[in-house]
Amino acid sequence: MTWRFALVLEPAASDDAREDFAAGFREIDPSAPALSVGELSTQRGDGIFESIGVVNGHAQEVAAHLERLAHSAALCDLPTPNLEQWRQAVTVAAAHCPADGEGVIKLILSRGVEHGPAPTAWVTAAQAPDNTVVRERGVRIVTLDRGYGIDTPARAPWLLLGAKTLSYAVNMAAIREAKRRGADDAVFVSSDGFVLEAPTASLVLRIGGRFVTPAPNGGILHGTTQLSLFEHLAVQGRETAYETVPVSALAEADAAWLLSSVRLAAPISAIDGVAVAVDRELTASFNEYLLSPRT
C-alpha cells in the first residue's frame, strides 16, 4: 500500500492524556518521517486501527468502523476517541482517494510517545489494490490453530482478543504460513476445534440455505463487512445466524467467503489443499452490493 495522503489528528491542548482529542488535524507527507522512535505503536504495537473501504470516493460503513474503534479503545484502556473529529478526518481522506475506483483509508490510534501527554492519531489514504480476480476466482485457505480455546477470550480480557490492536505480528505470520503451504490466506481455528476468523477477514458459510458466521464472543472481531452483508441478506428474506461453528462445518458448507472492508467478498476455493465449489453468481451479487454506497 503506497499511501498518497496522510493527516495527523491534533490532540487536545491539555496535559491530561485521558482527555479526548480536540477537533483539528494537519496534513503530513505520507512518505516523510512523521513519528518519533519513542512512539509506543512502533515500540510495542500498542494502539488500535481500522481499515475503511472507499468506492468512487465514498467511504463505506464509516459509523460501524468508528464504533469499533471506540470499542477497541475501551478494551485497551485508551482515551475515548472523539468520533466527530475522526469522522471529519475520514471525509478529508476520502477526498484523496480515487474518484473513480477503489481506495482504502486507515485510522490509527496509538498510545502515543512513551510518558508523553497524549495518544498519537493519524489517518492515511491510498488507492486500493485491484481485487477483481480474487473476488471472482476466490482464495485457497488453510486452517491454522490460533492456540486458544473457544472460551478463553471471555475469561482473559487482557489477551485483547476482541480489540483490533496494532499487534498484528501473528496475523501476518499466519498469512506467510498459508503462502508457504501453497494457499492464499488462513482461517484461524480454536485449539478445541471451532472456526474463528481469518487474520484480516471474517468468515461466512452457507449451510443449507442459511448464512452462518462464527459468533463474535470476545475472541473474534465483529466484521463491519460481514455485518453489512447480513443486513443485506436479511432484507432479501434470507436467514442469517451467529453460531459456534465446528471446524467440520467448513468442509461441509455449500459455500464459504472471507469478508473484509477492502477485498470485500472473496469466495473460498480450497480448504487445506482440497478444492471446494465457488458460487460465482452469488459472490458477484455480494460484491455488487458491497461496492454500492453503504452507510
Add this chain to the structure above:
Amino acid sequence: MTWRFALVLEPAASDDAREDFAAGFREIDPSAPALSVGELSTQRGDGIFESIGVVNGHAQEVAAHLERLAHSAALCDLPTPNLEQWRQAVTVAAAHCPADGEGVIKLILSRGVEHGPAPTAWVTAAQAPDNTVVRERGVRIVTLDRGYGIDTPARAPWLLLGAKTLSYAVNMAAIREAKRRGADDAVFVSSDGFVLEAPTASLVLRIGGRFVTPAPNGGILHGTTQLSLFEHLAVQGRETAYETVPVSALAEADAAWLLSSVRLAAPISAIDGVAVAVDRELTASFNEYLLSPRT
C-alpha cells in the same frame, strides 16, 4: 523512557530486501520525527526488539542479546541481522548512556515500510529508571492466564511465541490488569496450569536449594539475565534446572524472582494478594553480580 540518543542502521545498497544490512548508521534526534506512517512496525507491530542493560557505560550481555535478535528474526522470516553492524551500533549507543549509573539500549528491527526495499532498524539509548527500591522491596505479582496450553507453541510456530516481537499489546495489557488488581506485575500461566514468564521478565524459583526456571520450550523467551544468573549460580556450585513448573510451585517455592535486563533481579513479595518471604541477602548478591560488568 526518554531517549537521549538514537541512530538508524543504514540498509544495504540493494533492492533485495533479504540482503543483510551493510555496515553504517547515522545519528538521529530521538524526539524528532524519524519514521513514516508506512512503517510496518507501527501499522502491524511487525518487527522484533531487544532491551540491553548498561551499567557505568558497559553494555551487558551484548552477545546473548544479539543472538536472541537473530533467533527472533529467523522465527519472523526477517532478514538475518548483520550482527557486527548491530554490535558496533550498541557500542556507539553505550557511549551515550550515563558513565556513572544505569542506562538502557533498545534495538529495533522492523519489517520496514510496506512494499519497501528493506527493513528499518534503529537503536536508542536512555538513562534507566531508578530500580533500587524495587530490587530491595520486590514486586507483588498476580498470575494471569496466557490462554495457551503448554504444548501449543511447539505445534503452532506462526503464533511466534518464542520471538521477541514488537506486538506487545497483550504484555502491556497484562501489566495494566496487574495494577488494576493492586499488584505491580504479572506472571503468565498456561491454560493447563503451568508457570510461563512475566510480560517483560523471566521467572526463577528457589525450591529446596535448587534454582528452577520454566523451560523455554518455544513459548517462553529465553531470558538473557536468567541465563547469566544461572551461569553465576553454577560457578558457585548451586544446582540450576529448566523444568515444566506447575502453578502450585509458585506459592510453595522458598523464594522467587523476576529477572530482566534493566530491572535485574526483583524479588517477588506477594502472589495473588498473599505476601511471600523475600530473601533480601540472596537478592542483594544477585543484583551485585548482575550490576558487575558481564559479557
